[in-house]
Amino acid sequence: MSSTDPAPQFDETAWAEFLSEELGSRVSVRFGRAKSSVLRVVRTGRGELVVHMSEFFGRAPDEVRVSVARWLSAGRRARRSARDLDRWIDEALTREERAPIDPAKLSTRGRTVDLAELRDELARTEFAADFAASPPPAITFGRAGRRPARRSLRLGSYDARAHLVRIHPILDQDFVPRWFVRYIVFHELLHAALPHERGRGGRRIFHGPRFRARERAFADYARALEWEREHIEHLLRRPRKTPIRRARTGAWRAVQGWLFPL
Numbered sequence: 001m002s003s004t005d006p007a008p009q010f011d012e013t014a015w016a017e018f019l020s021e022e023l024g025s026r027v028s029v030r031f032g033r034a035k036s037s038v039l040r041v042v043r044t045g046r047g048e049l050v051v052h053m054s055e056f057f058g059r060a061p062d063e064v065r066v067s068v069a070r071w072l073s074a075g076r077r078a079r080r081s082a083r084d085l086d087r088w089i090d091e092a093l094t095r096e097e098r099a100p101i102d103p104a105k106l107s108t109r110g111r112t113v114d115l116a117e118l119r120d121e122l123a124r125t126e127f128a129a130d131f132a133a134s135p136p137p138a139i140t141f142g143r144a145g146r147r148p149a150r151r152s153l154r155l156g157s158y159d160a161r162a163h164l165v166r167i168h169p170i171l172d173q174d175f176v177p178r179w180f181v182r183y184i185v186f187h188e189l190l191h192a193a194l195p196h197e198r199g200r201g202g203r204r205i206f207h208g209p210r211f212r213a214r215e216r217a218f219a220d221y222a223r224a225l226e227w228e229r230e231h232i233e234h235l236l237r238r239p240r241k242t243p244i245r246r247a248r249t250g251a252w253r254a255v256q257g258w259l260f261p262l
């Protein structure tokens, strides 16, 4: 299956049949576009349930359909189903709001690496299971701009609204190994692949336990951190053709904290 194939459509009739079966009573389903009430249930005078849901539920995977059925029969008592459902709706809404990307504005081919090639290879290998139902993000080099200010330099970022990974053009230099750029692309794709992790009080965690575990399992993780530590000073300087010098002890530490804020 190609990674860009959409998930199979599960229409109003299929939903109604599924929910009637699960709940053991008659349920009808209406799709709508309203984002303000994504999922709403009305009980008619004759005891029939009418479920109004946004049409993106037509692309809901099996586990989401099961969560809807549990939520309908047990309400908020079905805590886990309600939480899974909230999370899936959150992500579906983010996808729905995505601004269309103009492919002509993407710059994927650098002097030394082709970002689209790296993204496609990672999508096939590391992320084969993650991007089976929905396509991986678009990718581009960010704009070079002026000399990067220390506090704003970020080697990569993932924009969930645009579903777009941006890689800093400073990485498109001869002395930067391809596997290091591949690691940065991996890190950003991981943000696109994993559902948001939440901490206490629902606060969003960008690099939560699941994220860290996947990252640590990446084959080049240790040597990528090591390379970054040794070359960060050189990367931060304006590109020029001087021999690579080792980073001054301690200097990289200050930099690491804000290198991957996203």
Ligand SMILES: [Zn+2]
Binding pocket: 187, 191, 206, 207, 260, 261, 262
């Ligand atoms: Zn990150």
